[in-house]
Amino acid sequence: MEIKAVLLLSGGLDSILAGRLLLEQGIAVEALNFTSPFCNCTPKNFGCSAAQQAANQLGIPVKIKACGEAYLEIMKHPRFGRGSGMNACLDCRVHLFARAKEYMAEIGASFVATGEVLGERPMSQRRDAMHIIERESGLEGFIVRPLSAQHFKPSIPEVQGWVDRSRLLAFQGRGRAPQIQLAEQFNIHDYPCPAGGCLLTDKEFSLKFRELLEHQPDFKLPDARLLKYGRHFRLPGGAKVIVGRNENENHSLQQLAGEKDSLLSPDGIPGPTVLVHGTLRPGELEQAKQILIAYLKGAKNEVWIIQAAEERGILNSLFAVDGIARSMEKALAINPKDGNAQHVLGVLYRKAPGWPLSRGDMKKSLEYARAAVADKPDVVLHHLGLAETLVAMGQKEEAKMILQKCIELPGPADFQPETKLDREKARSLLATLK
Numbered sequence: 001m002e003i004k005a006v007l008l009l010s011g012g013l014d015s016i017l018a019g020r021l022l023l024e025q026g027i028a029v030e031a032l033n034f035t036s037p038f039c040n041c042t043p044k045n046f047g048c049s050a051a052q053q054a055a056n057q058l059g060i061p062v063k064i065k066a067c068g069e070a071y072l073e074i075m076k077h078p079r080f081g082r083g084s085g086m087n088a089c090l091d092c093r094v095h096l097f098a099r100a101k102e103y104m105a106e107i108g109a110s111f112v113a114t115g116e117v118l119g120e121r122p123m124s125q126r127r128d129a130m131h132i133i134e135r136e137s138g139l140e141g142f143i144v145r146p147l148s149a150q151h152f153k154p155s156i157p158e159v160q161g162w163v164d165r166s167r168l169l170a171f172q173g174r175g176r177a178p179q180i181q182l183a184e185q186f187n188i189h190d191y192p193c194p195a196g197g198c199l200l201t202d203k204e205f206s207l208k209f210r211e212l213l214e215h216q217p218d219f220k221l222p223d224a225r226l227l228k229y230g231r232h233f234r235l236p237g238g239a240k241v242i243v244g245r246n247e248n249e250n251h252s253l254q255q256l257a258g259e260k261d262s263l264l265s266p267d268g269i270p271g272p273t274v275l276v277h278g279t280l281r282p283g284e285l286e287q288a289k290q291i292l293i294a295y296l297k298g299a300k301n302e303v304w305i306i307q308a309a310e311e312r313g314i315l316n317s318l319f320a321v322d323g324i325a326r327s328m329e330k331a332l333a334i335n336p337k338d339g340n341a342q343h344v345l346g347v348l349y350r351k352a353p354g355w356p357l358s359r360g361d362m363k364k365s366l367e368y369a370r371a372a373v374a375d376k377p378d379v380v381l382h383h384l385g386l387a388e389t390l391v392a393m394g395q396k397e398e399a400k401m402i403l404q405k406c407i408e409l410p411g412p413a414d415f416q417p418e419t420k421l422d423r424e425k426a427r428s429l430l431a432t433l434k
């Protein structure tokens with residue numbers, strides 16, 4: 001009679017080895033993997049690629065199931081408490097093992113196997129916790145842990161002789177050396193680092209989860225999926241503003257936006273995607289836009305942003321000017337000498353209309369332009385900015401000297417195409433002053 005097992009396969013080394021040990025005994029192994037909004041390796045609508053790869057490596061089929069709303073409710077209100085973050089490992093394992101039991105019946109398997117190692121994980125792999133999980137999931141006696149079996153009383157499959165207990169191991173504790181050695185023996189070299197996994201153990205993610213639970217106790221999976229991406233801001237009316245931190249996150253936010261969500265992104269200039277989740281009160285759309293503008297920053301993009309803003313004439317918009325200025329002031333709060341931010345402010349105060357329309361101010365422009373040159377004297381653009389402000393203030397003689405310097409400066413090695421353009425601009429401007 002063929003003995004069949006359901007292997008809970010995370011894709012990590014332990015579960016790969018557990019599967020391999022059973023396969024060595026001629027047991028038919030079928031893998032089961034669960035994806036959740038808290039896996040840090042699972043993009044939306046994709047199975048767990050680590051589990052798929054591991055199953056391919058073992059040459060076994062894998063069933064990938066999503067954790068779903070029921071799982072989320074359990075993680076919101078766990079019975080057995082939480083670990084160092086919002087991870088409710090016992091409840092999580094009880095739920096997943098119970099579902100593995102259902103799958104076991106579905107495919108006619110005789111038991112469930114896992115890669116668990118006694119004492120490896122502080123919350124879910126303590127002896128008492130493992131007993132609770134076994135009992136509460138309804139799998140008492142039907143869980144085989146090939147890596148650690150010798151530390152437990154024989155399971156029913158071992159007693160029945162479906163599994164040869166003498167070929168099961170006695171790994172224990174957090175050290176990884178025995179697993180790595182066994183992987184070598186089995187010629188297994190391709191497995192993910194054990195540090196990956198569950199975001200609920202992550203401090204920053206846990207704060208976002210806790211905040212969501214407090215503000216929106218009835219939140220659902222689409223809300224939970226958003227926790228993985230971006231910086232989160234709660235507006236006074238309860239809506240959330242989520243700012244992408246990089247291109248991947250911008251893309252993910254665009255994909256995850258629901259029908260009632262709004263997406264904002266800067267018009268024609270590089271910057272974050274902002275997802276507005278929830279209902280906005282009057283005036284709050286403006287706040288969301290201001291948050292977006294505050295993140296129109298990135299040391300490398302600052303100069304580009306102001307140039308693009310100039311080209312598009314948006315420096316006449318009070319909205320844009322204030323946002324860019326705030327972004328640069330934030331950069332200066334972090335690094336008071338930041339030459340790029342100083343330059344941007346120099347241009348901005350020169351180009352923007354003066355009071356009462358906007359914050360244009362030539363004196364400030366000159367201060368910032370000089371500070372930019374002082375911080376990065378090798379950047380031709382900064383000298384050019386200073387010369388342009390001096391010209392605008394009627395100080396032509398000093399402007400001429402600086403423009404001559406622009407023409408002579410070699411410029412930073414990694415900015416040669418930009419330097420060439422700035423030098424040409426300096427030459428043209430100088431020609432108008434002679």
Ligand code: SF4
Binds near residue numbers: 089090124198200
């Ligand atoms: S770390 Fe996360 S996935 Fe793992 S048992 Fe705990 S809650 Fe579940």
